[in-house]
Amino acid sequence: MKRRNNVFKLLLSGPYLIWMAIFVLVPMGMVLYFALTDPDTGRFTLDNLMGIEEFLPVFGESVWLAAVSALLCIVIAYPVAYVIAKAAPSRQRVLILLVMLPMCMSFLLRTLAWVALLEDTGILNRLLGSLGIGPLKLIRTRGAVILGMVYNYLPYMIMPLYSVLTKLDRRLIEAAEDLGCSGTQVFFKVILPLSAPGIISGTTMVFVPAVSTFYISKKLGSSGTALIGDLIESQFKQSYNPNLGAAMSLVLMVMIFICMGIMNRFAGQDEVSRI
Amino acid sequence: MKKTVAIALILCAVFALFPVSSFAASDSVPLTGEVINVYNWGLYISDGTDGTLDVNAEFTRRTGIQVNYSTYEDNESLYTKLKTGGSSYDIIIPSDYMIAKLIEEDMLEKLNFENIPNYKYIDESFKNTDYDPTNEYSVPYTWGTVGIIYNTKYVDPIDSWSALWDERYSDKILMFGNSRDAFAISAFLLGLSINSTDEGEIRQMADKLAEQKPFVQQYVMDQSYSQMINEEAWLVPYYAGDYLVMAEENPDLAFCHPKEGFNVFIDAICIPKSAQNKSAAEKYINFLCDPEISGGNMDAIGYSTPISEAKQYMDPETASSAIAYPDEETLERAVSFTNLPTETIRQMNSLWTSIKSGNGLPWYLFVIVGVAIAAAAIFIVIRKKKRNSY
Numbered sequence: 130m131k132r133r134n135n136v137f138k139l140l141l142s143g144p145y146l147i148w149m150a151i152f153v154l155v156p157m158g159m160v161l162y163f164a165l166t167d168p169d170t171g172r173f174t175l176d177n178l179m180g181i182e183e184f185l186p187v188f189g190e191s192v193w194l195a196a197v198s199a200l201l202c203i204v205i206a207y208p209v210a211y212v213i214a215k216a217a218p219s220r221q222r223v224l225i226l227l228v229m230l231p232m233c234m235s236f237l238l239r240t241l242a243w244v245a246l247l248e249d250t251g252i253l254n255r256l257l258g259s260l261g262i263g264p265l266k267l268i269r270t271r272g273a274v275i276l277g278m279v280y281n282y283l284p285y286m287i288m289p290l291y292s293v294l295t296k297l298d299r300r301l302i303e304a305a306e307d308l309g310c311s312g313t314q315v316f317f318k319v320i321l322p323l324s325a326p327g328i329i330s331g332t333t334m335v336f337v338p339a340v341s342t343f344y345i346s347k348k349l350g351s352s353g354t355a356l357i358g359d360l361i362e363s364q365f366k367q368s369y370n371p372n373l374g375a376a377m378s379l380v381l382m383v384m385i386f387i388c389m390g391i392m393n394r395f396a397g398q399d400e401v402s403r404i
Numbered sequence: 405m406k407k408t409v410a411i412a413l414i415l416c417a418v419f420a421l422f423p424v425s426s427f428a429a430s431d432s433v434p435l436t437g438e439v440i441n442v443y444n445w446g447l448y449i450s451d452g453t454d455g456t457l458d459v460n461a462e463f464t465r466r467t468g469i470q471v472n473y474s475t476y477e478d479n480e481s482l483y484t485k486l487k488t489g490g491s492s493y494d495i496i497i498p499s500d501y502m503i504a505k506l507i508e509e510d511m512l513e514k515l516n517f518e519n520i521p522n523y524k525y526i527d528e529s530f531k532n533t534d535y536d537p538t539n540e541y542s543v544p545y546t547w548g549t550v551g552i553i554y555n556t557k558y559v560d561p562i563d564s565w566s567a568l569w570d571e572r573y574s575d576k577i578l579m580f581g582n583s584r585d586a587f588a589i590s591a592f593l594l595g596l597s598i599n600s601t602d603e604g605e606i607r608q609m610a611d612k613l614a615e616q617k618p619f620v621q622q623y624v625m626d627q628s629y630s631q632m633i634n635e636e637a638w639l640v641p642y643y644a645g646d647y648l649v650m651a652e653e654n655p656d657l658a659f660c661h662p663k664e665g666f667n668v669f670i671d672a673i674c675i676p677k678s679a680q681n682k683s684a685a686e687k688y689i690n691f692l693c694d695p696e697i698s699g700g701n702m703d704a705i706g707y708s709t710p711i712s713e714a715k716q717y718m719d720p721e722t723a724s725s726a727i728a729y730p731d732e733e734t735l736e737r738a739v740s741f742t743n744l745p746t747e748t749i750r751q752m753n754s755l756w757t758s759i760k761s762g763n764g765l766p767w768y769l770f771v772i773v774g775v776a777i778a779a780a781a782i783f784i785v786i787r788k789k790k791r792n793s794y
Contacts, residue, residue: 187761189770196773250636269575269621351575352620353763360761367477367582368753369484391777394784 160382163375177376184360184377191357192384194271194346195339198278202286202335203328205279210290210327214297221295228287240277240348247273247349269351277345282338286331293327294320329392337385357381433468440684443482443493445671446475446626447646448546450704457700463691469684477625478582480753486511492678494685497545499669501584504535504743506674512541513675519686522693530670530710534742542672543689546645546707549730549738550585550667553632553647554639557656565593565662568639574619578631578640581623583756584741585667586613589641592664598739601748610755623760632657643669644727645707659727661734668738670710 139146167174181188213224231239246252247268254264267273297320305319343358350356357377364374442460452458460471476482479502485491486506498506506512517523523543530544554562559573568577568589580586588598590609600606621637629646631637633653647659673692675685691697699717702709708728709715715723722728730738744752 183758184761186763190763193769193773248634248636250634347622352579352617352622352760355761360757363757363760365488366484367480368757369480369487370750370753370757371488373754373757391781394781 160375160378163372164379166372168370168372177372178380180373181376181380184357187355187357187360188380188384190354191340191381192388194274194278194356195336195342196388198275198282198339199286199332199336201275201279202283203332206283206286206290206331207324207328210287210294213287213291214294225288225291228284232284236281237344239281240345243273243277243280244268244348268349269354271350271354273349274346274354274356277349278335278339278342281345282335285334285338289331289334290324290327293324297323332392333389336388340385340388341381432465435464435470436468438469438681438684439472440469440494440681440688441472441474441492442495442688443474443476443485444495444497446477447629447649448475448497448671448705448707449473450701456704457697459692459697459701462697463688466691467684467687469687471688479584480582486676486678489678492680493676494679494681495673495688496676497671497673499671499741500533500535501741501743503542503672503674506676507536507541508743511677513677513679513682514540515543515675515689516682516686519683520690520693522690522695525693525695525698525711525713527710527712533670534740535670536672542674543693544670544672544710545692546702546705547668547670547710548707548728549644549661550588550641550669551644551647551659551661551727552639553628553642553650553657553659555632555635555654555656556658557635558638561658562639562660563663565589565641565664568641569593569616569619571619573638575621576638577616577619577621578628578637579616579620579623580641581625583752585641586623586756587752588667588741592662592666595664598667599742599744601745603751606748606751606755610752610759613756613759617759643707645705648706648722648725648728649704661730661737663737665737665739668735668740670740671707 164177165173165175167176209228213221213228216224244251248254249264249266249268251268253267258264301319301323302315305315310318341358341361343356343362346354346356346359361374361377361381364370364377450457450459452461460473464470476485479499482496482498483502483505486493486496503512520543526544530547531539536542552562552565552567554567558576559567567573568579570577580589587606587609590612591598591600591605594608594612596605596609600609621631624631624640628637628640628642629650632640632650635654635656644659647657651657651659673689675682675689679685692701693711695711695713696717698709698711699714702714703718703722706722706728709718
């Protein structure tokens with residue numbers, strides 16, 4: 130009986146397992162293979178990985194910008210998600226739709242729109258110029274890159290937070306209030322710890338795409354803010370050095386796993402479902 | 405301009421509702437079902453905007469062969485795409501040095517010139533070139549020169565590459581997004597050969613480019629069109645043909661052939677080994693060499709035609725432009741690229757990656773973040789221990 134049950138499970142998950150194997154595991158294996166082989170001879174080598182040392186500051190910059198964006202996303206998204214979760218059910222649907230609305234438009238287009246806004250000759254600067262405020266340096270700064278990341282990935286933070294907050298057990302809050310907690314205490318001791326899973330999955334969903342992005346930094350950043358995603362892209366597109374590109378991707382992947390590991394430690398609660 | 409585009413789009417949308425056959429020109433050849441994949445530089449063919457000739461549509465009309473058209477940014481991207489495979493192209497249009505490399509690596513088909521009778525129109529000076537000495541693999545498409553395009557509203561008249569290293573124009577300078585063109589500028593400025601294979605010299609060029617980086621707004625290719633036209637950037641080293649097109653949109657733009665010398669190139673049509681439909685591809689090459697087509701095409705893209713006969717079909721102003729067709733005296737300073745050995749290309753690419761990579765973070769941020777993570781970890785461990793001791 131149990132055996133048949135297992136076969137049934139395997140059949141059900143089969144399509145996805147095959148999909149995973151072909152489009153996730155095989156490419157990962159190829160990345161590993163390219164990262165560890167010499168471009169000419171195809172023999173095993175660690176040269177590609179050693180060559181990355183030079184680009185460590187760029188890795189640092191990518192992680193830093195992504196971390197700042199993730200943090201800003203939490204700060205901005207939490208109140209929004211809280212307000213939506215508190216709203217009447219009929220209104221909730223409309224509000225969630227509004228949050229999702231920008232995602233219906235192409236990500237590339239939305240980033241280009243920011244370029245048109247922030248440029249030296251862009252809409253904002255022309256508006257400021259007509260008010261007599263000299264052209265401000267808005268685009269091609271770290272701030273602009275962070276803005277692009279926060280803007281593009283904010284919905285990914287709001288959604289998991291919202292789904293956690295709607296499921297929050299009201300009775301726990303009432304219990305805390307009955308036991309004499311003040312409003313701030315209720316928030317910090319009850320609501321915030323209970324929404325930790327949402328914060329963690331939201332942070333992952335913002336951090337991971339942000340750390341490997343290349344389009345945002347290319348459009349909103351300067352020649353000095355090229356991120357690791359830009360370098361990886363150029364290895365595959367122009368320099369024809371897939372081995373170095375693969376080595377960079379591998380290191381990036383390991384760094385992302387480490388960062389996620391640290392984040393999971395932050396949760397520190399075993400009963401909380403991990404991502 | 406925008407309005408016409410909008411109207412054109414609306415008209416297209418309206419016409420799209422009707423079956424295609426109902427308004428196809430009566431003299432067009434019925435579709436044969438054949439398709440060729442054409443892989444060309446961006447903004448490098450007349451596509452029918454603003455009433456210009458639509459080269460691909462005209463080809464389909466005359467031969468019934470459909471064109472599947474896609475574009476790349478530079479020679480290096482084209483090479484990478486061909487090397488990594490996955491897609492097959494019937495027509496590619498690389499530059500001289502890249503053609504030499506592709507021939508050396510046996511990646512090009514020999515052409516059957518019986519199918520390309522229009523080859524006779526190609527000027528003699530574009531035959532027996534260094535990159536294809538026996539005229540077997542390529543048919544010239546365009547030629548042109550590299551120089552500096554600048555905006556006269558903000559930039560004083562210039563005659564040297566050193567303007568791209570001028571601190572006054574910091575953040576308003578665009579730079580080539582490909583290694584070969586960028587290193588060449590550096591070489592001209594340093595008085596070195598643009599075809600140098602000397603490791604030390606290449607390193608010198610890279611150092612010079614690194615010096616320029618703080619002043620560079622971005623490393624781009626065709627993006628320079630919009631940046632220059634809307635005056636977001638003031639200076640860009642680019643191809644003369646593109647200047648002619650940009651200047652139509654923004655009359656303040658000027659072009660200079662720097663005194664230190666500049667690159668002259670020929671881009672030629674080739675058929676890669678992976679081609680699926682060689683005979684249709686040869687028809688396409690023959691079609692592009694038709695003087696009338698070449699004339700209309702060059703009129704729109706601004707590059708110089710290797711077919712003198714084509715000039716009679718061109719706008720006389722473009723055909724006599726001193727920028728598209730510089731005089732002998734100017735051309736004396738022109739140098740063309742040759743194919744470099746693989747090791748040199750690899751050294752160049754790796755230095756280029758280092759130059760383009762961001763400045764990274766100041767070291768103290770790493771320390772702060774490290775300390776913060778350690779503190780957080782200790783805090784969590786202590787809290788857990790406390791909780792467990794209850």
